[in-house]
Amino acid sequence: MAVNVTVWSENYHEQREEDVRRRYPDGIHGAIAAGLTELLGERVRVRTAVLDEPEHGLPDAVLAETDVLMWWGHMAHEEVDDKIVERVRRRVLAGMGLVVLHSGHYSKIFRALMGTTCTVNWRDAGERELVWTVAPGHPIAADVPRPLVIDRQETYGEPFGIPEPDELVFISNFSGGEVFRSGCCYRRGLGKIFYFSPGDQQYPVYYHPGVRRVLANAALWAAPSHGVGEPLQNAHTPIQW
């Protein structure tokens, strides 16, 4: 049965900056969606949504048909409506997978689910990033080069203000000297969350075959194993047997 993936992106840089538009003519969301379809074919049904659409493209009807939501945002985190954030959060806690990308570390939805600052150190110097697999048995690491080499990237550095991941899959080395926990898995409520740091509007990272492989693996991994229901509720439940 196909996994329903919705790729959400802010889509502001692409609209406002000529160089980003040239790099991502179909938007960052478009490039990500194309990669998923390319690698997963009929195992996935992909749609996209952007900030400027009504309800940010995430009305109840769309979320109700979404098994895995991917999230890219950067310059407009504060423009995302708190009500939509809470709607997404509830859906994750009910079982929907969430894949948070790059500068999405500072999105409202990621911060709400983590509870911490989610801050990073950073520098934009076009450095080389090497993404190393530290959990070689993990499904997200399948068929990913060791290391995955990204020639030029924005640099993220530790300390990363997150809870300790439930599973740490990737750590990156930057040629300027930093390290970063670049692939982090969490279980929250009934849902699974994967944070993956490579990817920036200034670099064509989402066309990289290794990055596409990671995102395809993540879409399958984050899909709920037994459907999306309701988040856990306060209940008054006498034991019965």
Next chain:
Amino acid sequence: MAVNVTVWSENYHEQREEDVRRRYPDGIHGAIAAGLTELLGERVRVRTAVLDEPEHGLPDAVLAETDVLMWWGHMAHEEVDDKIVERVRRRVLAGMGLVVLHSGHYSKIFRALMGTTCTVNWRDAGERELVWTVAPGHPIAADVPRPLVIDRQETYGEPFGIPEPDELVFISNFSGGEVFRSGCCYRRGLGKIFYFSPGDQQYPVYYHPGVRRVLANAALWAAPSHGVGEPLQNAHTPIQW
């Protein structure tokens, strides 16, 4: 050097219900504070704060002198000002310890730091709770009876809507058949968090010597190992050597 502990309590049941007032004439916070002083003496400096005070008794000046905050709330979670919640959250992420008690599982501060529903199943039937140590090497378990027996208690049951604890110290057995992860440790930002479920306004649990021992151990454990500073910030930090 003494640990500065602030014991915060809602203090509504005690003001409004005669039986609770008789049980806790100095308030739930008063009973907890007395237990800490009794067991820790000069190792601790204890003050209390309640919801009805200005800024809920937690102005910046008080938090700035607080190493560990204990939190009991139940019927008035929604009356706690979001600004104070955020102030406490920032202080935890900067290193202050937080000990969340019983129905405080559903407090704004605990939910904000966990990111999940924090819901429980429950039933009030005066059942016996046995608190078992599952991490016998943990400092919070030192000198705690195995099991710690509470003759009559409100029943909490799984699933408890929390992230998997970084360390699970206690699990409770209720005579009605439930189990509950009753002692859970988290590290968030620079701070440490301990959730402990025993304790209710309907039962004299905070006079129980074993419960008092747990809270005294928790106060020492949650104290910041190298002071409280600032939470992690977004930074632009070139490497220097």
Next chain:
Amino acid sequence: MAVNVTVWSENYHEQREEDVRRRYPDGIHGAIAAGLTELLGERVRVRTAVLDEPEHGLPDAVLAETDVLMWWGHMAHEEVDDKIVERVRRRVLAGMGLVVLHSGHYSKIFRALMGTTCTVNWRDAGERELVWTVAPGHPIAADVPRPLVIDRQETYGEPFGIPEPDELVFISNFSGGEVFRSGCCYRRGLGKIFYFSPGDQQYPVYYHPGVRRVLANAALWAAPSHGVGEPLQNAHTPIQW
């Protein structure tokens, strides 16, 4: 593609004790294998192996065709050849799943992979065990009753001498008052390990539909996501890009 499961059992009680033979005429391994086949059909290919066979029924050729190994042992842990234990351990570290059952907590293979005492408290008093799900989103918990009720069982109690599980799925309540972490997940090397405590030669637990559901789920969960290769090796690996 079908998952190849090998169900291993000591098969001593069944040969030596009349009541156990009546309870498990096809052996404990036979009952477990039948349950897997009943619930999973063509999604699984099941074979069995017992201690008295040459190489305990686990020659290289059998392990090479095994994706998931289930292990039940009790009275003869010390009779298991250290060489076979090491062979199984290497295969787990290379990606094979391992499901350890009940008194198998004290098997050589489980102790070798955990590194700890793996001891439990216990009592045989025919008590009722309630198995509670604490990780409702976990695939091993899918379609498992909450609670799973086992009318009569041997009692296991904490502290259980294990490393903190990577994921805790089930906690049991015993009517005599104990609790036990009855469903524990580990990742070790490239392999996944699940320990499940219900199951004893004195009780017909392996015919229980809920227990059979857990074991079927565990077989699918423990299967390697991208095949079984070699365990990690010391290497001298210059980076290449």
Next chain:
Amino acid sequence: MAVNVTVWSENYHEQREEDVRRRYPDGIHGAIAAGLTELLGERVRVRTAVLDEPEHGLPDAVLAETDVLMWWGHMAHEEVDDKIVERVRRRVLAGMGLVVLHSGHYSKIFRALMGTTCTVNWRDAGERELVWTVAPGHPIAADVPRPLVIDRQETYGEPFGIPEPDELVFISNFSGGEVFRSGCCYRRGLGKIFYFSPGDQQYPVYYHPGVRRVLANAALWAAPSHGVGEPLQNAHTPIQW
């Protein structure tokens, strides 16, 4: 009360290789012991032990007085007597702290406690190692430079064949491109274990003030919070109340 630390070292390179002798005239153990005494003064009582002593310098009487054992080994792991390894392992499971250093990742004692291959990738090319703090609130990270800069070091690379650490404190960046989880905490039985990778016989790493600070912090962290007793035992323990 002072923490009793025993620093154990193989002491073979120092005896057999002139350059190592010049670098570590008092042995690697001597340099480590001097650093602990320098930084901790009366908070610690330090002794040393080496492989060539009777019972490797670790008779029962010495272990009985040891709160924290530090372990450095490299070329002679196989010469360590299995009986001494088991004696140390039991003592750790009973509460003694263990700090494993550098090539000690492949010692019998670390492998026995971890259960995995404990293998690393490596290369000796005199590269620069930057040790980054990822858990800034952790006591082992107190007063450690960010990053801790080691000008020349042997290179270790991922994947490191360990169980996921209970707390990950440091990650290293090597100038050749590798990353390594260089500071890993574990709880096993009643004891605490810290693995720290910097340190090699070819480089004067144990004189580095930042490395000495880490080891001093680790000695205090690993000390048992409530004494060393017995490891957990199989027991038949009826509940009493």
